[in-house]
Amino acid sequence: MPTDLTEVSFTGETVTLAGSLTVPQGPGTPVGGVVMIGGSGPADRDNGGYFPPIRDRLVRAGLAVLSYDKRGVGDSKGDWQESTLDDLADDASAALDFLRAQPRVRADAVGLLGHSEGGWVALRAGAGRADLAWLVTSSCPGTTPAEQERHALAESLRDAVGRPETDAALALYDRLVEAGRRDADHAEARTLLGDTGTPPGSADLWEAATDARFWEFLKRKxxxxxxxxxxxxxCPHLAVFGGADPLVPVAKSARAFVAAACRPGRPARATLTVEVVPGADHRLRTDHGVRPAPAYLDLLAGWITGRTPPHPDETP
Known part of the structure; x- marks a missing residue:
């Protein structure tokens, strides 16, 4: 399908962000739109190569797609390590407003798609918004970051070292988390680590203990x-997980989102769909991480287009 790809910039509350807007070409009514939000760390508009195949599939489905460099990455201003999740959610909200304002895009048919940490950002940006058509979280934990990181560390250690070493590493992780809750400074974190070294597949807190600015960022989130x-x-929420994701407690996260959807007073429109792609990893890839699972790409396109309301000018 022919497309228009445009380099764009837009301004949030405190920073100017840069990204790419892809819109299907051709006649017809305005199209629905997707804002893609990258994961943890210095995520660019392609999220380290993860977003392009998803973008291509969604555009083929007739959707406009906007993705952007996280603040302080690529051509975006600011500094993600100086931010909070609220700051990142403000950026996502600005991207949503920018996409809704585009002349070829239907303002009533735009949603958010956040991957991993980007799912937390999407949820914070979308909470309470009546103008959000739908929301997708992809590999987004239904737990706190601290609990998710502990799960990922335990999974990485399970087959790499013995039980005593695993227990010792998790106990040290717990002490680092408690230090963060006490707002301990970076020097204390380094002292806690001492000469323990870095365990296989270590959690972000080990990296943070050697990087003062990253330590402050992780404490905040x-x-x-x-x-x-x-x-x-x-609005409707799709929570997608990879069945072989080693970083996210998938079953617990799914149960948590279901429990949230069952809370009294939830709007009738705020449905929840949970999908687990068997054998897929954290980036919903199969074949040893070579390519996105076809079931995942088709699932996203079908779910989103199925929840895009018909244009008022379209006749049944």
Whole structure:
């Protein structure tokens, strides 16, 4: 399908962000739109190569797609390590408003798609918004970042070292988390680590203990509760997981999102769909991480287009 690809910039509350807007070409009514939000760390508009095949599939489905460099990455201003999840959610909200304002895009048919940490950002940005058509979280934990990181560390250690070493590493992780909750400085974190070294597949807290700015960023986000935002959604929510994701407690996350959807007073429009792609990893890839699972790409396109309301000018 022919497309128009445009380099764009837009301004949030505090920073100017840069990204790429892809819109299907051709006649017809305005199209629905997708804002893609990258994961943790210095995620660019392609999210380290993860977004392009998803973008291509969604555009083929007739959707406009906007993705952007996280603040301080690529051509975006600011500094993600100086931010909070609220700051990143403000950026996502600005991207949503920018896409809704485009002349070829239907303002009533635009949603958010956040991957991993980007799912937490999407939930915070979308909570309570009545103008959000739908929301997708991809490999987004239904737990706090601290709990998710502990799960990932335990999984990485399970087959790499013995039980005593695993228990010792998890106990040290717990002490680092508690130090973060006490707002301990970076020097204390380094002292806690001492000469322990870095365990296989170590959690972000080990890296943070050697990087003062990253330590401060993780302290700010470690106890973020995504369910408080999920409860406030006023639109359909798709939560997709890879069945072989080693980083996310998939079963627990799915149960948590279901519990949030069952809270009294939730708007009738705020439905929840949970999908687990068997054998897929954290990036919903199969074949040893070579390519996105076809079931995942088709699932996204079908679910989103199925929840895009018909244009008022379209006749049944």
């Amino acid at each position: 470690q106890d973020h509760d995504p369910l408080a935002d999920a409860v406030r959604l006023r």
